[in-house]
Each structure stands twice: as C-alpha cells, then as structure tokens.
C-alpha cells in the first residue's frame with residue numbers, strides 16, 4: 001500500500017525554537033527538552049538530536065521505555081523519566097544512566113528490599129511534589145519528612161526537586177501563583193532538611209515563556225520546542241511549527257444537491273458541489289473531531305465534510321480540482337495557512353494532541369534527512385523524494 005500521505009518535519013525549527021527560548025531565560029538556567037511521546041509525534045531521536053544541537057542540558061520522557069529507546073539510539077544526554085518507575089525496574093535504569101522521579105517513602109521501602117546497595121553506583125533522582133495539579137507527587141510536609149531519611153542515603157543523588165503547574169497556559173494566573181507559593185514553601189523545607197539538591201524546577205513551556213522568574217535552575221520545555229503555543233497570551237519569542245501534514249486528492253467528483261457523502265449520511269449538500277476524497281482517516285490519527293476543519297488545496301481552503309472514516313475523508317472543493325493535487329492539512333500553501341492554533345481550537349484541545357495522534361501509517365519526511373520513518377513505504381518515498389538511505393527498524 002503506497003499512500004500519498006506524509007508529515008514533513010524540520011528538526012532545524014525545533015533547534016531554533018529551543019535557542020530562542022534559551023535566549024529569553026535568565027543566564028545559567030538549564031534547559032530540559034521534553035521528547036516524550038515520540039518527540040510529541042515528531043520522532044524522538046530526531047527531536048533529541050535537535051535538542052542536543054541547540055545545547056539542551058537534559059532530556060525528559062514520560063516512561064522508562066522511551067528513555068531506553070533514546071539510549072538504544074545513541075543519545076547520551078542526561079534523561080529524566082517524568083513518572084515513577086517500579087522498584088524492580090531500577091536495575092535497568094541504573095545500567096542506562098537514567099534519572100528517576102520519586103514521589104514517596106513507600107517506593108524507597110520497596111526499593112531497599114531489592115537493593116540494599118547499588119554496587120558502588122549512585123541512583124540519581126528528582127523528587128516530585130504535587131502542589132495542585134493532582135496528578136503525581138508527594139502532597140504534604142509530612143510526606144516530605146518521611147522521604148528525607150531515604151534521600152539522605154549516600155548512594156542516592158538528589159539531582160532535582162520539582163513540581164508541575166495545572167493552569168500555566170491560562171490567562172488567569174491566580175491558581176498558578178498559589179501553586180508557586182506552595183512550591184516555594186516546600187523548597188524552603190527541603191533546604192532546611194540538609195539534603196543537597198542540585199536543581200529546583202517547576203516551569204513547563206507556558207510558565208517558562210510567560211514568567212521567566214519561575215525558571216529557577218531548569219525549565220522543562222515540551223510544546224514550545226515543537227513550535228506550539230496558545231494564541232493568547234502571545235508567545236514572547238517567535239516559535240516555528242516543525243511539522244506539516246500533507247496528502248493528495250485521490251478522486252474528484254461532481255455531487256448533486258441532495259446526494260449523501262460519507263458514513264451515516266452525515267453530510268448532504270444543498271447545492272451541486274465538487275467533492276474530493278483524500279487518503280487520510282482516523283487510523284492515521286486524523287480524528288473524527290476534525291470534521292468541519294479546513295484543508296488547503298491549490299492555496300484555497302476546503303472544508304472536511306461528512307464523517308471522517310478510517311482511511312479517507314472528503315473535502316468540499318472550491319472547483320473541479322485534479323486528482324493528484326496536493327492537500328495540506330497542517331501548514332502553508334501559498335499565502336494560506338492551516339495553523340496548529342486553528343486546529344487546536346477546532347478540537348478544543350492542545351496542538352500536541354494532534355501531532356501525538358499521528359500513527360505509524362503516516363510517513364515522516366525529515367528536512368535534509370537521509371531516511372524516512374515509516375515501516376512500509378520507504379521505497380516509495382525514496383523514489384518520490386530521492387531519499388538515499390533506508391529506514392531504521394523500530
């Protein structure tokens with residue numbers, strides 16, 4: 001199956017975004033590039049490499065598997081796993097020099113049943129506090145106090161202490177300020193406990209861009225490195241989206257008024273219309289919530305009509321366009337653009353919900369790249385784009 005649907009990704013944009021962000025942070029603040037979820041759908045190794053080139057100090061991932069993939073791909077930067085792993089997985093993490101998130105004394109109790117010591121090695125951890133997101137982390141002073149004796153052990157290296165904000169992207173900052181105050185109190189308590197802690201950090205993209213004073217020792221940048229930012233408040237630096245999504249018109253037809261388009265007869269034109277079929281569907285990650293969104297063909301907007309099916313969607317075209325015409329779902333054609341902000345508003349979700357949903361069926365074309373990350377249509381794209389190398393099996 002050789003489908004003409006692909007994502008174009010420019011790692012140079014990712015590197016530029018990180019450099020721009022670093023440029024606005026107070027001097028000395030470290031930069032963690034968050035490359036979880038396959039680099040927010042852009043490719044984890046490619047995103048990690050762009051981050052390294054831009055001078056990132058740290059990488060962040062959600063899960064142990066993601067960190068192991070990076071190490072297997074030759075990534076050498078320090079990696080923080082942002083959720084706790086199981087104590088029985090610690091040996092794997094130690095062997096790959098990974099940094100762990102810890103949230104409570106119970107975890108250490110379990111750990112010590114397995115590892116009285118780490119054979120001369122040190123386990124590097126960041127302690128996570130829940131200051132109001134209600135997701136993971138210790139919540140009370142008493143829970144912190146219970147952690148202290150475990151953290152004081154000479155084979156535990158407390159590399160960091162952090163929290164995460166619930167509302168950093170919202171216009172109203174009251175709740176963020178409340179979380180920041182709570183974190184400041186916990187920081188004070190942690191300093192009084194005598195544990196040497198290297199990095200305090202609390203800001204993801206939105207907080208780091210809006211409130212550089214919250215940068216502390218390190219910021220954790222995900223969304224913004226890929227060029228994502230809510231339209232309001234506007235970002236203080238220029239961010240370039242690194243990904244665009246394209247397909248081609250597969251069939252074009254004249255549909256008479258009153259005929260139906262798509263499953264469940266969900267669309268019925270009330271005038272004669274030109275309808276184009278595009279080989280992109282929800283199994284590619286273009287969810288049914290994209291019904292009604294626009295795409296670009298010949299530099300003009302065309303609306304997705306009817307229900308999006310697994311493998312195809314239909315567009316109402318401005319005219320009798322030609323099969324083979326390029327369709328742009330995300331990105332530019334001429335002076336027109338479908339932005340992430342527009343699509344995010346359409347689905348009422350964040351931009352990263354769109355890119356992380358793209359599945360393996362969508363080939364990734366990298367600007368200046370030697371390879372294409374798609375399991376089955378490499379040969380096709382090599383021919384199409386004269387890409388020289390084969391794919392990495394992953």
Ligand SMILES: *Cc1c(COP(=O)(O)O)cnc(C)c1O
Nearest residue numbers: 034082164204205220221222223
């Ligand atoms: C995903 C994540 C980030 C990155 O957040 P962005 O808003 O995408 O920058 C930072 N910190 C934690 C704990 C995360 O889970």
